Amino acid sequence: MNADFGVIGLAVMGQNLALNVENRGYTVAVYNRTRARTEEFMEKKGQGRKLIPSYLLSEFVASLTTPRKIILMVKAGGPTDAVLEQLFSLLSARDIVIDGGNAHYSDTERRIELAQKYDLRYLGVGISGGEEGALHGPAIMAGGDKEGYKQVEQILTKIAGIGPEGACCAYFGPGSAGHYVKMVHNGIEYAIMETIAEAYNLMSRGLKMSAREMADVFGEWNSSDLSSYLFEITEKILRRVDPETGNPLVEMILDQAAQKGTGKWSTQGALDIGSPAPTIAMAVFARVISALKEERVRASTVLSGPDGRIDTDRGQFLQDLFAAVQITVISAYAQGFHQLQDASRERGYSLDLSEVARVWMAGCIIRAKSLTQMAKAFRDEPDLPLLFLVAPFKEIWEVSQAGMRRVVVQAHAAGIPVPAIDSVMDFVDAYRSARLPANMIQAQRDFFGAHTYKRVDRDGVFHTKWEEE
Numbered sequence: 001m002n003a004d005f006g007v008i009g010l011a012v013m014g015q016n017l018a019l020n021v022e023n024r025g026y027t028v029a030v031y032n033r034t035r036a037r038t039e040e041f042m043e044k045k046g047q048g049r050k051l052i053p054s055y056l057l058s059e060f061v062a063s064l065t066t067p068r069k070i071i072l073m074v075k076a077g078g079p080t081d082a083v084l085e086q087l088f089s090l091l092s093a094r095d096i097v098i099d100g101g102n103a104h105y106s107d108t109e110r111r112i113e114l115a116q117k118y119d120l121r122y123l124g125v126g127i128s129g130g131e132e133g134a135l136h137g138p139a140i141m142a143g144g145d146k147e148g149y150k151q152v153e154q155i156l157t158k159i160a161g162i163g164p165e166g167a168c169c170a171y172f173g174p175g176s177a178g179h180y181v182k183m184v185h186n187g188i189e190y191a192i193m194e195t196i197a198e199a200y201n202l203m204s205r206g207l208k209m210s211a212r213e214m215a216d217v218f219g220e221w222n223s224s225d226l227s228s229y230l231f232e233i234t235e236k237i238l239r240r241v242d243p244e245t246g247n248p249l250v251e252m253i254l255d256q257a258a259q260k261g262t263g264k265w266s267t268q269g270a271l272d273i274g275s276p277a278p279t280i281a282m283a284v285f286a287r288v289i290s291a292l293k294e295e296r297v298r299a300s301t302v303l304s305g306p307d308g309r310i311d312t313d314r315g316q317f318l319q320d321l322f323a324a325v326q327i328t329v330i331s332a333y334a335q336g337f338h339q340l341q342d343a344s345r346e347r348g349y350s351l352d353l354s355e356v357a358r359v360w361m362a363g364c365i366i367r368a369k370s371l372t373q374m375a376k377a378f379r380d381e382p383d384l385p386l387l388f389l390v391a392p393f394k395e396i397w398e399v400s401q402a403g404m405r406r407v408v409v410q411a412h413a414a415g416i417p418v419p420a421i422d423s424v425m426d427f428v429d430a431y432r433s434a435r436l437p438a439n440m441i442q443a444q445r446d447f448f449g450a451h452t453y454k455r456v457d458r459d460g461v462f463h464t465k466w467e468e469e
């Protein structure tokens with residue numbers, strides 16, 4: 001029996017992806033560096049299934065029909081290179097290798113070049129949805145060799161999540177397009193998670209609301225235009241009670257956020273191409289500051305400030321908070337799409353942003369009801385620079401900005417940090433300013449560095465000897 005598809009790497013993602021492919025009627029070859037993991041997988045989950053385990057990479061390769069279709073679900077970075085180094089030399093021309101891990105896009109570009117030397121078809125594919133998604137239907141963001149994609153399209157489409165506009169799987173473009181889209185997906189995920197954390201903090205610290213009351217608010221928001229996976233799980237998190245203490249479990253969790261690096265990459269990517277993604281950046285920095293627990297504890301006894309209480313009409317504040325959160329969440333997507341558009345131009349991806357929005361509608365962590373309207377906005381205007389310029393997002397900005405401004409003022413007055421919400425307020429206010437104070441920056445650059453400047457009244461490049469009258 002030969003396998004239709006191969007999976008290398010049998011940690012949670014690889015195991016579940018292998019089972020997902022097998023569930024769709026394919027025979028799947030599986031291999032893992034450490035033999036014991038494969039054996040455990042076969043014993044616990046492989047009984048009676050069309051799975052072919054191998055304990056040598058050469059055996060795994062031999063168990064696949066040609067052209068071989070192999071996905072790697074191994075730790076990103078060095079481990080992926082280590083596997084590819086062995087794998088490439090065992091394969092035949094035109095076999096298809098898919099990296100389904102969270103690779104950095106520059107690594108994907110480098111690996112594509114290497115694969116070409118072996119005449120292999122290489123795909124960099126972002127897979128989102130975590131453990132559950134991998135098993136029941138992830139969002140799949142593919143890029144790389146187009147012919148290779150055509151040959152695995154049927155399998156990938158069958159295992160993908162199904163959204164309101166079809167299977168959440170698409171080919172986005174050559175090179176590292178798929179991994180770039182997945183990277184920005186994760187950046188948006190960071191920004192939305194931070195926004196939710198800020199709303200939780202304002203309610204909990206500012207309004208002294210109980211976990212149950214906050215769960216009700218998130219539940220209500222999740223039945224509105226804000227409906228999305230991350231709001232849904234936040235309600236569930238707030239309802240969970242710690243069996244040991246009887247307290248809400250979330251309150252028993254140490255306030256130090258970890259990260260694996262994709263939010264940082266997304267921000268670095270935005271900086272590399274001069275794309276404005278301040279909210280994603282602030283979300284990364286918020287995690288960095290959270291990690292400085294000892295420093296924060298010390299500073300809390302040294303630096304004074306307001307006590308965090310927000311004394312106001314709770315109903316009105318919650319209404320305003322909804323407005324602030326809604327605008328911030330839309331802005332997280334808007335900044336992400338802007339970055340994708342800039343990267344597409346810069347790196348030649350030819351991304352279709354309506355397709356990106358469509359693929360994010362199900363299976364992935366940032367799936368949300370509003371993506372349907374975002375997909376439509378980009379279908380209507382493929383080069384739309386910012387979502388807020390068109391309906392319904394323009395109207396949301398118009399209606400909600402006053403409430404958002406009140407939240408920012410009250411948060412600062414109470415001494416509660418709201419970096420994501422704040423960054424969006426500044427971002428949109430800057431973006432909608434026909435004139436910004438950058439003229440002063442240009443004057444300063446010219447003053448100390450003779451960097452020259454342009455004038456508003458005539459063409460040309462100018463330099464002033466500022467210290468000479």
Ligand SMILES: NC(=O)c1ccc[n+]([C@@H]2O[C@H](COP(=O)([O-])OP(=O)(O)OC[C@H]3O[C@@H](n4cnc5c(N)ncnc54)[C@H](OP(=O)(O)O)[C@@H]3O)[C@@H](O)[C@H]2O)c1
Pocket residue numbers: 008009010011012013014032033034037073074075076078079080082083100101102103127128129130131
């Ligand atoms: N977990 C998620 O929710 C999630 C979501 C989306 C994408 N991803 C991405 O999907 C990929 C797999 O994620 P995961 O969480 O299932 O597993 P992981 O912890 O990222 O990686 C574990 C796998 O990598 C293998 N590995 C590690 N070092 C290796 C090396 N030097 N040589 C060969 N194999 C090596 C391990 O083999 P051994 O058993 O031999 O150690 C194991 O199969 C990653 O790239 C991850 O970033 C994960």
